[in-house]
Structures are given as C-alpha cells and as structure tokens.
Amino acid sequence: MKPPELPSAGRADVRIVAASPEAARQVADVLRRRFAATEQRSYPVDDSGGTRLHLTVDTIHTPEPAQPWLVSSRPSGDVRPQTDEI
Incomplete structure (x- = not known):
C-alpha cells in the first residue's frame, strides 16, 4: 500500500x-x-446514513474576523433620515 499524498x-x-x-457541516463551519x-x-458512509466530509484548510492565511452585529450595523456617517423613516 502506498502512503497517502501529503498536502x-x-x-x-x-x-x-x-x-x-x-x-458534519457544523464541524466544517467551526473550522x-x-x-x-x-x-x-x-x-455517504455506506448504508448507515452517515456522512464523510472532506475539506482542505489553509493554515497560513486565516479568514477575516467576522464583525459583531452591532459594529456592522452602525451608520456609515450619513445620518440623515431615510424617506420611509419620517
């Protein structure tokens, strides 16, 4: 048997x-x-109903951190009321 190819x-x-x-998707989302x-x-994992999931992760470049809802929902500086807010 040949050894697996390294990433x-x-x-x-x-x-x-x-x-x-x-x-499986929940674990992948955390990663x-x-x-x-x-x-x-x-x-699929045979007839058991299980799932085998494969993905490759980049250990050098991490994704941008998600901004908390409060930070991402702040006004952009244009604080004039919108026409549907009057």
Missing part, C-alpha cells in the same frame, strides 16, 4: 465522519471560522 505546505486535509450531514478552507466535498 502542500501551509495546508491540512481534514476528514470529518458524522452520523448526519448536518453534524472555517478559524481557517480559510476549500469547498467541502461530502460522501
């Missing part, structure tokens, strides 16, 4: 096996909050 430097291949597709990642690929 390029700065990348890590992640395999998630879960009882449901939703559980994406910390690491930039490729599009996930999912496969």
